[in-house]
Amino acid sequence: MEEEFGLSRVDLVIKGGTIVRSDAVFKGNIAVKDGVIVAITDEAFVPASEECIDATGQYVMTGxxxxxxxxxxxxxxxxxxxxxxxxxxxxxxxxxxxxxxxxxxxxxxxxxxxxxxxxxxxxxxxxxxxxxxxxxxxxxxxxxxxxxxxxxxxxxxxxxxxxxxxxxxxxxxxxxxxxxxxxxxxxxxxxxxxxxxxxxxxxxxxxxxxxxxxxxxxxxxxxxxxxxxxxxxxxxxxxxxxxxxxxxxxxxxxxxxxxxxxxxxxxxxxxxxxxxxxxxxxxxxxxxxxxxxxxxxxxxxxxxxxxxxxxxxxxxxxxxxxxxxxxxxxxxxxxxxxxxxxxxxxxxxxxxxxxxxxxxxxxxxxxxxxxxxxxxxxxxxxxYRMDQKGRIDIGKDADFVLIDMKQEWKVDVSQMYTRSKGTFKLFDGWNIKGKPVKTILRGKVIMENGEVIGKPGEGRFIRPTPKNHA
Ligand SMILES: [Zn+2]
CATH class of the missing domain: 3.20.20.140 (Metal-dependent hydrolases)
Structure with missing residues (x-):
């Protein structure tokens, strides 16, 4: 089965989520290898993977x-x-x-x-x-x-x-x-x-x-x-x-x-x-x-x-x-x-x-x-011609945000990471429906349930894709 799909064991699968794109919103699984999206499959087929994130009940959008x-x-x-x-x-x-x-x-x-x-x-x-x-x-x-x-x-x-x-x-x-x-x-x-x-x-x-x-x-x-x-x-x-x-x-x-x-x-x-x-x-x-x-x-x-x-x-x-x-x-x-x-x-x-x-x-x-x-x-x-970014599609960077729309919460400045949170006054205390629960950069989880677990230095400098890029 795996071979039929041209997939040897992948690094990560995000399964069961509702995938959000500008052209469609659909249920499916996303397979990631070496930080890149290698397959988007039907719900029924879950590719074999080292790591699996269950996104059932959540929305999966590109970062x-x-x-x-x-x-x-x-x-x-x-x-x-x-x-x-x-x-x-x-x-x-x-x-x-x-x-x-x-x-x-x-x-x-x-x-x-x-x-x-x-x-x-x-x-x-x-x-x-x-x-x-x-x-x-x-x-x-x-x-x-x-x-x-x-x-x-x-x-x-x-x-x-x-x-x-x-x-x-x-x-x-x-x-x-x-x-x-x-x-x-x-x-x-x-x-x-x-x-x-x-x-x-x-x-x-x-x-x-x-x-x-x-x-x-x-x-x-x-x-x-x-x-x-x-x-x-x-x-x-x-x-x-x-x-x-x-x-x-x-x-x-x-x-x-x-x-x-x-x-x-x-x-x-x-x-x-x-x-x-x-x-x-x-x-x-x-x-x-x-x-x-x-x-x-x-x-x-x-x-x-x-x-x-x-x-x-x-x-x-x-x-x-x-x-x-x-x-x-x-x-x-x-x-x-x-x-x-x-x-x-x-x-x-x-x-x-x-x-x-x-x-x-x-x-x-x-x-x-x-x-x-x-x-x-x-x-x-x-x-900006960031050809690797911005869409859940095969060949793009595996950058995602997982979203739980069932969570209702209040904006709370005390939970923020920005050093300038003392000046954050405009939306403090607002009631919000829907919360980002995981952020994933090139296949690696960098935020989970509000806690940032990514490391400084893991981000890469990017420049526009050259115009004649095939
Ligand atoms: Zn500005």
Missing amino acids: VIEPHLHLRDPSKNEREDFTSGTMACAAGGITTIVEHPVSTPSVHSATTLRNRIEAVQHKSLIDFGFYGGAGYDNLDLMLEMAEAGIMGFKTFLPASPPGREQEFIGLNAKDDGFLYQILEIAAKTDLPALFHLEDNTLLQLFEGRVRAQGRKDPMAHIDSRPEIAEIVATAKLLAMAQDTGAKVQLVHMSTDRGLELAKFYRKQGVSISIESCPQYLLLSKEDMEAAGPFAKMNPPLRSKETQRKLWNYVHDGTIDMIVTDHSPFLVSEKEIGYEDIFKAPPGHPGLETLLPLMLNEVANGRLTWQQLSSLLAENVARI
Whole structure:
């Protein structure tokens, strides 16, 4: 029987689970050898294996790929490092990350990229790739980073936060002329160029007005960064992307009007990938009244009306990915914002709640399993050309998250692995239906029932699959 299937004894079988993919949800068994999926069989046939995991009653999805997080390492390790951050990932069902270049130094050249890989590879529990910053001050270094293995470029349209210039070398567009040049160079590669879209001139106008009123309260942050800043930045970027032929990615989108522009340009053939985050899909600016500076993020939380409309763009496929924008800081850094909101850094942790919050939406009927698999893994793997990742299919890496939808539980910050859990205020205490109970990286269990058992150094550096790869 085994020979008929071309299977000698395999390393691992996950049996009896409901397999989740973007094209189908079905019962079956998965066989793994040397960290790769070698067979997907009917329930009735269980291949002989060294190890067997019984997933009866559970869902088996490909491991979550999280392409928008900040782990800081090798600098600011008091906020987070690659070990604490990737432990949080393992706890949350995430098996692959693409880390953003904000650090000291930022990733803005082939050398800073290599140094970063060197500094973290013995620390990572899961597979990881990096972006390279693309700014007015490192245009000449963009192509060497593409050659050295970045997954994409990252550029901020807003100016760097005051006092954090070192973390943002090679990360700011500065003006429209430089933005156009960044796109021209990105177009010579096949990599996505990612943009934080808030128009700097408009931010200056609105922040100036709020400050002129003497306001420093948390809600002043919301009023200083209105939706129009995202909409104008999006319009400008997309017009330039059409002109230059660059592949662009709109990160952490928070407005329906920005997304409507993206739909228009997509129809014109512009290559656009789009992220949003649980905070924009599930929260609104009213949440800032309770959480104060801990809810400060850029772009800021929006109105309930905007939040509700964003779901239309999840459902019609405009939004490709739901990502965390996990941004760890110290409690002391965030608390400054109670006196003056403009002094607190923007961002909130999210690695341990991304999948649970979205499972809850599956339980509520707002997302299907197929959509979940697309938004949290399959689309991400396609956009970044991670050919080994993102789907339960023969030949792909055996990265999985096992999910128990019968578990109802409360988000509990005290159980978290992220070093920045003290700043986690936004979803604490939420009731969630559905829980990741096992995370598996290339055939090895790295989280079991909430306990992370993977080891630092087991994660591998990944780069995009070469384009002519057969
Ligand atoms: Zn970010």
